[in-house]
Amino acid sequence: MGHVGDLRRGLGLPVLVSLLLLTACSPGGGAPAENKPGVSSPATGGPAPTPSVLDADPARLPDDRESALALVRQVIATPDSFGPDAVKRTPYESGPDTWPVLGADCVWRRAKTPDSVLATLTRSFELPAADGKGPLRLSAVVTVHRTRDDARWEMAESLEETMRCPAQRLRRDERIGSMLSGVLLSGEGGQHTSEDTLTESGEFHSTELGGPHPYEWHQAQTLQFTVAVTGKGAKGRTADELSGLSSRAVATMLTRLESAVEKRS
Numbered sequence: 001m002g003h004v005g006d007l008r009r010g011l012g013l014p015v016l017v018s019l020l021l022l023t024a025c026s027p028g029g030g031a032p033a034e035n036k037p038g039v040s041s042p043a044t045g046g047p048a049p050t051p052s053v054l055d056a057d058p059a060r061l062p063d064d065r066e067s068a069l070a071l072v073r074q075v076i077a078t079p080d081s082f083g084p085d086a087v088k089r090t091p092y093e094s095g096p097d098t099w100p101v102l103g104a105d106c107v108w109r110r111a112k113t114p115d116s117v118l119a120t121l122t123r124s125f126e127l128p129a130a131d132g133k134g135p136l137r138l139s140a141v142v143t144v145h146r147t148r149d150d151a152r153w154e155m156a157e158s159l160e161e162t163m164r165c166p167a168q169r170l171r172r173d174e175r176i177g178s179m180l181s182g183v184l185l186s187g188e189g190g191q192h193t194s195e196d197t198l199t200e201s202g203e204f205h206s207t208e209l210g211g212p213h214p215y216e217w218h219q220a221q222t223l224q225f226t227v228a229v230t231g232k233g234a235k236g237r238t239a240d241e242l243s244g245l246s247s248r249a250v251a252t253m254l255t256r257l258e259s260a261v262e263k264r265s
Contacts, residue, residue, distance in 0.1 A: 054222055057263040061224070068118035068144035069096055074260050076121055077140035077229065081252040082245050086138065089124035096121050099143070106165035116150040117143060127245075134209055134234025136242070140249055145224045155196050155221045162200055173207035174232070176215045194220035194254060201239060204232045214239035218246040220254060223261070227253040 062068035079086040094110070099120050101111040113120055120143040127136040145151040159181055161168075167177040179202035198219045205211030213233030220227050229249045231242035 054258055054261060055263050056223055056261045060261045062118060062144055065118055069121070071260055072096070072119050072121045072142045072144060075225075075227070075253050075256040076123055076142045077125070077249045077253055078123075079125055081140070081249040082125060082127070082138060083248070085127050085130075086125045086245075087128065089126045089137070092123055094122040094124075099141075102161045102165060102168065106167060107169045108171070116146050116153075118146055119144045129234070131236075133236030134213075136234055136237050136245075137232040138245065138249070139230045140253065141226075141228045142253060143226045145226070148224050151221045151224050151226050152196070154226050155198055155219065158198055158219060166202075175205050176202050177205070177212075178203045179215075194222045196221045201243075206232070209234045213237060214242050216242040216246050218243075218250050220250055222254070222257070225257055227257070 062071050079088060095113075096119050097113060098110040099113050099117070099122075100108050102108055120141065122139055122141040125138040125140070127138070129135045143151075143154065145154065162179045162181045166179045167175065168179070169175045179200055182199045200215075200217040202215045203212035204215035205213075209232075213235070214231075214237065215233060216229075216231040216239065218229050227250055229246040231246050233239070233242055
């Protein structure tokens with residue numbers, strides 16, 4: 001979601017996605033980018049979009065800010081999306097006129113949403129401290145872009161940000177580091193719920209909670225939509241716990257999205 005405007009203007013989407021996926025794949029970590037379905041190499045040219053996992057009804061797809069925001073509120077996670085112990089944090093919602101942008105200094109700030117975004121919303125949650133474990137902070141975001149390509153660009157830019165800034169400052173008293181990314185297109189590794197899924201993991205540090213603690217971020221894209229969940233660990237919290245909660249909430253939002261836009265028989 002950050003500042004790759006020059007890349008976007010200078011490279012076609014297939015080329016940039018190919019370069020990002022090629023860079024993200026570690027040795028032995030899957031097929032080279034040029035062999036991945038849905039990704040074109042610079043040499044072969046035109047795009048080969050991953051087939052949509054949704055048979056959407058065009059009449060149910062939002063085409064203005066009002067309908068997009070209504071759909072976001074229908075889809076976005078609620079506390080029970082993370083299980084019975086999750087609660088709302090204060091402030092609960094951020095947006096829909098701004099979204100987070102990673103600056104050239106690798107610091108996150110909120111900025112006005114670009115014209116390519118019809119609506120976006122972020123919600124904050126927490127698993128309270130219990131049984132000797134610290135509080136686990138969670139957030140969920142749903143974004144409706146004007147086009148499918150705009151949503152694909154968000155995914156590509158998100159991957160670029162991790163490579164550009166393996167250490168990032170979330171806010172004045174929070175930072176993450178040692179970031180690693182992985183990508184699964186639809187059909188890869190048993191992933192059949194979205195066109196594209198991006199997972200990031202790393203170490204979380206904060207003035208309040210100390211660290212290092214596990215950090216997880218999961219994002220998925222299908223059609224013109226992206227959904228994402230962030231988990232910030234604390235004492236006694238494991239990476240598997242964060243991954244499970246994040247995956248559960250992402251799956252819930254994708255299911256709600258399917259219900260909201262799919263063709264009805």
